[in-house]
Amino acid sequence: MQRSYDIFEVMPDGSSLWRAAAVGHENAIIELKKLAARTKNEVLLMHLETRTVIAIMNSPAPAK
Numbered sequence: 001m002q003r004s005y006d007i008f009e010v011m012p013d014g015s016s017l018w019r020a021a022a023v024g025h026e027n028a029i030i031e032l033k034k035l036a037a038r039t040k041n042e043v044l045l046m047h048l049e050t051r052t053v054i055a056i057m058n059s060p061a062p063a064k
Helices: 025-038
Strands: 004-010 016-023 042-047 052-057
Touching: 004 025, 016 025, 025 042, 025 052
Parallel strands: none
Antiparallel strands: 004 016, 004 042, 042 052
């Protein structure tokens, strides 16, 4: 059985917007990359059942 994943976009004000769902790890990563290419905001791939963040893209640079 393949897991279901959810993709969120973190807006500049810190709020999160659900953007997509995907079934299967590989498919979820592909969908995350597509969203990351369309926005400069941080995007996250999560497995909600375990509350695990699987991947993050467009993460802001750490403050110096």
